[in-house]
Amino acid sequence: MYLEALKKTGDFLTLTRENEFDLPASNFTLDNGTLVEVLDTGVIQFTPQGNTSKDIVLSSAVHGNETAPIEICDQLIQSVIKGELTLKQRVLFIYGNPKSINIANRFVEENLNRLFNGEHAKGEITNPERVRAAKLETYVTDFFTSVEEGRYRCHYDLHTAIRGSKNEKFAVYPYLHGKPWKKQQLQFLLSCGVNTVLTMRSAATTFSYFSSFQFGADAFTVELGQVKPFGENDMARFAKTKDTLTALISQEEVKYRDFNAQDFELFQVHRTINRIHDEFSFPFPDSAVNFTGFSKNALLATDGDTQYFAEVEGEAIIFPNAKVALGQRALLTVIPMEINEKFI
Ligand SMILES: O=C(O)CCC(=O)N[C@@H](CCC(=O)O)C(=O)O
Numbered sequence: 001m002y003l004e005a006l007k008k009t010g011d012f013l014t015l016t017r018e019n020e021f022d023l024p025a026s027n028f029t030l031d032n033g034t035l036v037e038v039l040d041t042g043v044i045q046f047t048p049q050g051n052t053s054k055d056i057v058l059s060s061a062v063h064g065n066e067t068a069p070i071e072i073c074d075q076l077i078q079s080v081i082k083g084e085l086t087l088k089q090r091v092l093f094i095y096g097n098p099k100s101i102n103i104a105n106r107f108v109e110e111n112l113n114r115l116f117n118g119e120h121a122k123g124e125i126t127n128p129e130r131v132r133a134a135k136l137e138t139y140v141t142d143f144f145t146s147v148e149e150g151r152y153r154c155h156y157d158l159h160t161a162i163r164g165s166k167n168e169k170f171a172v173y174p175y176l177h178g179k180p181w182k183k184q185q186l187q188f189l190l191s192c193g194v195n196t197v198l199t200m201r202s203a204a205t206t207f208s209y210f211s212s213f214q215f216g217a218d219a220f221t222v223e224l225g226q227v228k229p230f231g232e233n234d235m236a237r238f239a240k241t242k243d244t245l246t247a248l249i250s251q252e253e254v255k256y257r258d259f260n261a262q263d264f265e266l267f268q269v270h271r272t273i274n275r276i277h278d279e280f281s282f283p284f285p286d287s288a289v290n291f292t293g294f295s296k297n298a299l300l301a302t303d304g305d306t307q308y309f310a311e312v313e314g315e316a317i318i319f320p321n322a323k324v325a326l327g328q329r330a331l332l333t334v335i336p337m338e339i340n341e342k343f344i
């Protein structure tokens with residue numbers, strides 16, 4: 001069995017990579033009383049001894065080539081198992097797509113982050129990502145619902161972006177269906193080094209939307225920088241994120257700075273452009289970074305015979321990707337947004 005090696009090294013990432021699709025469940029208890037439960041490959045749950053008030057999900061490798069978040073979670077998991085970091089809260093760590101880590105690709109057959117909130121079960125298709133999405137939904141559901149109601153829930157799904165970005169770190173706030181946005185969450189993000197937030201205006205099939213919508217968790221997709229292979233991440237650039245996550249899981253209550261609207265750049269999604277045709281292109285080069293703004297009426301994308309033009313002065317591009325599967329999101333555009341009374 002793998003437990004003896006895991007207890008010694010804390011290296012759950014290697015264990016996950018050696019078992020791309022399945023790993024038998026097992027558990028053990030650390031000297032400090034924390035229960036460690038391996039639920040599956042890439043899924044490990046920690047329950048500290050004594051009272052806890054928060055249920056925290058930290059996911060990475062939903063896209064396998066986004067390595068910096070994987071390295072951050074690897075460091076956190078290792079220090080917990082080695083007894084160097086004592087938890088004060090329940091935590092579920094998830095490496096989303098182990099096989100895609102090994103092949104250093106965004107996904108194996110289908111983008112995992114388009115399969116949550118039940119999307120994995122639609123249609124006749126079966127593939128590794130659909131199977132995994134169903135399992136991950138179950139693990140998260142059990143994690144949030146196996147304890148008494150009313151506890152605090154959050155889920156930070158950590159990513160890095162394909163392109164460079166004017167604003168290096170930014171977070172996607174899933175659509176809240178009219179519920180208020182939380183200033184305290186902006187403060188948490190700022191402490192992570194993330195001062196830029198995009199608010200979504202519609203439901204999605206992302207992992208963060210799933211936890212937000214189904215469980216009322218404070219949930220975000222957090223973009224921490226640009227995609228790089230293992231060994232090429234400058235981990236100093238992620239120190240604030242790692243320190244803030246460490247505090248979140250190892251303290252009873254974390255104090256953030258007082259809220260100041262000027263610390264943030266907020267955007268709202270203006271529109272989503274899906275790729276419908278094989279012939280889909282952007283007029284800008286691959287070097288064009290996220291948050292590049294366009295003049296009103298400038299061409300943004302061409303899909304078959306349809307041309308999309310900027311509708312608003314300064315409309316800015318996020319996640320342009322002309323190679324997505326047909327029917328999927330090829331571009332988001334955003335416009336600035338004020339912090340108003342809908343933030344509490
Ligand atoms: O850089 C890119 O093109 C994609 C980076 C990435 O994986 N972003 C997430 C955002 C999810 C969300 O909208 O909350 C994704 O596309 O899945």
Ligand SMILES: [Zn+2]
Pocket residue numbers: 062063066159160
């Ligand atoms: Zn990603």
